[in-house]
Each structure stands twice: as structure tokens, then as C-alpha cells.
Amino acid sequence: MKALTHANICLGHLTALLLLTLLTLAAHTARAQYSVVDDRGIANHWSTPPERVITLLPSLTETVCALGECARLVGVDRYSNWPTSVMAQPELGGGMDPNIEAIVALAPDVIFTAQSSRGAQKLEDLGLKVVALEPKSHADAKRVLEKIAQTLGLNPERAQQLWLTTEQAVAATARTLPASTHTLRVYIEVNRAPFGAGPTSFIGETLTRLGAQNILPTSLGPFPRVNPEFVVRAQPTVIMISKRDLPEMLLRPGWAAMQAIKENRVCAFASAEQDVLVRPGPRLAEAATLMATCLKRFAP
Amino acid sequence: MNASLPDTHFSQNSRALCSAWLLALLCVVVLIAGLCVGSAGVEPLWRLLADPIAAQIIWDIRAPRTLGALLAGALLGLAGAIAQGLFRNPLADPFLLGSASGASAAVALALAGFGISPLATQWLLRLGLTAAAFMGAVLAVFLTLSLARGVQHTLRLLLAGVVVGVVLGAFTSFLSLTHPDILQVMQAFMLGSTGFVGWSACGIMGIVWLACSAAGRGLSKALDGLALGEATAQSLGLPLRSLRAASIATLALATGTAVAQTGLIAFVGLAAPHLVRALVKTSHAWLLPLASLMGAALLSLADLLARGLLAPQELPVGVLTALLGGGYLMWLMHRRGPTHD
Numbered sequence: 001m002k003a004l005t006h007a008n009i010c011l012g013h014l015t016a017l018l019l020l021t022l023l024t025l026a027a028h029t030a031r032a033q034y035s036v037v038d039d040r041g042i043a044n045h046w047s048t049p050p051e052r053v054i055t056l057l058p059s060l061t062e063t064v065c066a067l068g069e070c071a072r073l074v075g076v077d078r079y080s081n082w083p084t085s086v087m088a089q090p091e092l093g094g095g096m097d098p099n100i101e102a103i104v105a106l107a108p109d110v111i112f113t114a115q116s117s118r119g120a121q122k123l124e125d126l127g128l129k130v131v132a133l134e135p136k137s138h139a140d141a142k143r144v145l146e147k148i149a150q151t152l153g154l155n156p157e158r159a160q161q162l163w164l165t166t167e168q169a170v171a172a173t174a175r176t177l178p179a180s181t182h183t184l185r186v187y188i189e190v191n192r193a194p195f196g197a198g199p200t201s202f203i204g205e206t207l208t209r210l211g212a213q214n215i216l217p218t219s220l221g222p223f224p225r226v227n228p229e230f231v232v233r234a235q236p237t238v239i240m241i242s243k244r245d246l247p248e249m250l251l252r253p254g255w256a257a258m259q260a261i262k263e264n265r266v267c268a269f270a271s272a273e274q275d276v277l278v279r280p281g282p283r284l285a286e287a288a289t290l291m292a293t294c295l296k297r298f299a300p
Numbered sequence: 301m302n303a304s305l306p307d308t309h310f311s312q313n314s315r316a317l318c319s320a321w322l323l324a325l326l327c328v329v330v331l332i333a334g335l336c337v338g339s340a341g342v343e344p345l346w347r348l349l350a351d352p353i354a355a356q357i358i359w360d361i362r363a364p365r366t367l368g369a370l371l372a373g374a375l376l377g378l379a380g381a382i383a384q385g386l387f388r389n390p391l392a393d394p395f396l397l398g399s400a401s402g403a404s405a406a407v408a409l410a411l412a413g414f415g416i417s418p419l420a421t422q423w424l425l426r427l428g429l430t431a432a433a434f435m436g437a438v439l440a441v442f443l444t445l446s447l448a449r450g451v452q453h454t455l456r457l458l459l460a461g462v463v464v465g466v467v468l469g470a471f472t473s474f475l476s477l478t479h480p481d482i483l484q485v486m487q488a489f490m491l492g493s494t495g496f497v498g499w500s501a502c503g504i505m506g507i508v509w510l511a512c513s514a515a516g517r518g519l520s521k522a523l524d525g526l527a528l529g530e531a532t533a534q535s536l537g538l539p540l541r542s543l544r545a546a547s548i549a550t551l552a553l554a555t556g557t558a559v560a561q562t563g564l565i566a567f568v569g570l571a572a573p574h575l576v577r578a579l580v581k582t583s584h585a586w587l588l589p590l591a592s593l594m595g596a597a598l599l600s601l602a603d604l605l606a607r608g609l610l611a612p613q614e615l616p617v618g619v620l621t622a623l624l625g626g627g628y629l630m631w632l633m634h635r636r637g638p639t640h641d
Contacts, residue, residue, distance in 0.1 A: 079480060193488035220613060228495045229361045230339030230612035253498030254360030
């Protein structure tokens, strides 16, 4: 009798265990198949969150790391340099010339790359999963953050929380600026061709958030190549430029007579700062701080 | 093509003179129009001069860049005419001896060098991109000459020029790839721009153009002789070797100067002499100055459109020179039909 009860209990345990296993398995398969649609409209499926991750664009590398998943990276493109730990990763070429062989050899579970970069098709033909994302604006940066969190199988709240923190930091930075900075008219040069940053660009959006004015009109698009005399005529009160282009800018015909240059109302950003400014990624708040510091210096 | 009969000689000469006046007039018109067209589209000059900032823009930016476009076009047109005469090839252009790829390689190197080390930056700043481009262009021509072992063999020269162009082009691409921040600047350089041409640049181009035109005048007889074939030229007693060397030096100087100030402006050098030949059949004594004028008119017109069409944005002027010159050549070829050479 006692033995029988024992057997019964044993059987009961066994059944319970079996049931539990089945349940977990069912739960696992239910969660397993999840898919992410990238900016090209192509869907990829995963049964388990990818563990081996490759990024081929600096802003995507930064986003993965900002989500706290830097450890999953097994390789990055040659331009990714933040956080500094990623520079120890294998370098897999750039967006224009990804090193397909090296990427395949690393057997990644997912490759994050820019939509404009080459090689996505080839990598997919080789059986790899490519998620192409193109961050260009603030809204894009948020969407990319969510997509990456989703792909990595993270709780969506983590992405939302990170974005919220960033937004709040930008707003806080904007609040520290005196109202007089709103009258500043800024020319931001991204390249000496000269290409400027318009209000619809990522950089221009940050400037707008800080309340300052952009000398370039919205109609010109994100990064117009402007006639140099346009800048002289617009008489910006502040110029933001990279440190490496500054000496050449001062020599341009007619530019030295500009009020902003005469009064040295120019912020020259070092190359590491320039990286923060031009990458539409998670360091948006840091970029806002850099620009705010510049605006404060020249507040009327 | 230059063997005009004596009785038509006079009419051809007066035709050439007439074309020269017309082209000069066109250049003057474009020069004046160039002062009125800028980032705000077309504005009347008198209204601009009333506004101190606009007046300063006209004097410091528009006037030198318009004059610069004329001079760079003149240099390229002249160089193109010399190249086509020297190589006896209607496809020859001033960039044939590797000067364009040499200039872009040097500019890429200089741009990549900025920011590598403070010392390099200091040194490069003193030198400037303009000087780097000029040195690159001249060095590339020297490289071509040394590969061709001198100036005697036209075919060797052409081949060496192509090889130097390909190798230096590959070097430029490699540099742009490893330094992505210079990509856009390199692209702007490759398509050319007169946006940053100042008075000093105009001065340099003006002096070089005068020198090269004088040299061209001295070389025109020899180029006429060369047009009849090398053997004939030799039998006429022309000192071919030294004439070739002088032509190449003129060509390299004119091209290098234009490229250094305005970037690689395609097609002006190739199209200008052809457009002149479509107007008038004449000897090199006329062809060289006419090609200069044609190049000047072509480039300054293209620059005017580049500034005006999308103002305040700028189109790459090289795109427009190709459209204007190429479009006109295509129309000419279409009009003449398949039987004409």
C-alpha cells in the first residue's frame, strides 16, 4: 500500500515533470519564431535571439552598445570607433567594400548594415541574415533603436527607456540655454565642398531642438551643396565647422569679411566631436551638449 | 585639314577673325551676366551695388570666380588644342598625360594628411590644396614622360599616360576608401568648381595663360607641320624633339594650373577645339587662340548655369560643361549625317 502510494507519487511527479517540459517547449516554440522587417521591407526570422552580431555602420555599432549588448559583437566596420572597446573587434571593411569572406568566416547570426551599403545581397545569398537600417533623422534613430532591440530579442521597454532618457537629456540641455541664443543664426558645415547641414538633417534637427536658427532653408534638403556666397550673404552669427576644415575656410574669397569670422564666432570641432555630431545614433544628447556649449559661448 | 587653298585662305582668315570677335563678345556678355547671377538667382547689378554686403560679394566672390571660369576655360581650351595637334588625334584631351589623375591623387593625399599629425597639417596648410594639385599634375606628367622614355614616340606617350592615369586613379580610390571623410570633397574636386577662385588665383591663371598663349603662338607652325605627318614634318626640317618637349611643357603648365584652381573640369579641353573646327577650318596660329576663347566661353557659360539653375545650391560645373559641349557636338554630328568624317 505504502509502496503503491510511493509509486503513485513518483508517477505523479513524472507526469508533472513531463507536462512542465512540454509546456516550456511549447512556450519556447511560440516565442521562438520572431521576425523583424528591415528598411528594405525584407523580413528575417529567428528562433533564438542572435548571439553573434556584426555591424557595418558606426551609428548601428553605437546603438547595439548603447543597448548594453556590446558583448554580442563579433566584428565591426573599419569606421566604428565608439565605444573604444569595439576597436578591438575584427575590422570587416566598410559600407562600400565589406569584407564578405571575413564576415562569413565569423558565422554571425545577424548583420546590421546601412541600406545604401553594398554586399547585402551577396551576404544573403550566402545564407546570412542581413538587417539593413538607414538612420538619417531623429525619428529614424528612434526607429533603428527599436528595430535593433527587437532583433536582439530585448524587451522593447529597454529601447523606449533609452530613447526617453536621450530625449529628456536633449530637452534638459535646451533648457540650460538662455533665451537670447534663440536669435543666433547658425551655419553648420559638414564638408568643405561646401556641404551644409539643413534643418531636415539629423544635425539640423538637433539645432532646432536647441532653439537656434539655421541659415539654410528647409527647402534645400538635408545636406545641400551651397553657393559659398549664399553663406556670406546670409551673415550667420555663429559658424560650426570641423577643426580640419577651419584653416581653409578662413582663406576662402570673401569669407574673411563675414562678421562671424571677423569676431571669431566660430566653433571648430575636433574629429572625435565631429563623429558625435554627424552620426545619427544614441549619442544624440552628447551632440546636443556640444552644440549647446558652442551656442552659449556666443549668446548675445 | 589645315591645307586650305590659297583662294579660300583669305575668306577662312576673315572667318576666323569674325569667330574670334564673336567669341570674345560672348565672353564679355557672360562676364557681365556672371556678376548678376548668384545664390539669389538673377539680380540687376545696380541694385546689388547699393547693398554693402552684396557689393562686397560681387567684388570678392562673383567677379573673381567669373573671371576665373573664363581663364580656366581658356587654359583648358588651349591645352586641348595643343594636345590634339601634338598627338594628331581628335580624341586627345589635356588630361591625357596623367595630369588629372596626378592632381586628384595629390589632393586626396593632402586631404588624408590633414589631421594625421599636427606637423603634417602645418606643412600641408602652408602648401595648400592648390599647390598640391599643381605639383601632382606636373609630377604625373613627368612620370608619364619617364615611362615613355622621352617625347619621341607618340604611341608610347599615350600608353604611358593611360597607365599613369589608371594607377594614380586607383591610388586615389584607395585613399578615399580608407578616409571616408574625404569622399565628398574628392567628388567635388573631380567634378570641378569655381566657387573658391579668388583674385590671386585669377592672377596666376592670367599670367600662365599669357605665357602659354605666347608659347602656343611659337609652336603653331610646328603643329601645322606635324598635322601633315611626322615624316613630312621631319622633312620640312622641323626640330621635332624640342618642339614636342615644348608642347608638352606648355600643355602640362596650362592643365596643371587650371586643375589646381578649379578641379577636374571635364570636356572643355576636348570639346573646345572641335567646336572651333566646326566654325572654321584654319591653321594652328588661329586655332589655338580660338580654342582658348571657345573654352573660356564654354566654361563660364556652364559656371553661370551651375550657379543659377538651382540657386542657392550649386551644380557641379563639370556636369554642365559635358552637357553643353557634348550636346552641341552631338547635334553637329547628327546634322552632318553618317557620310561626313
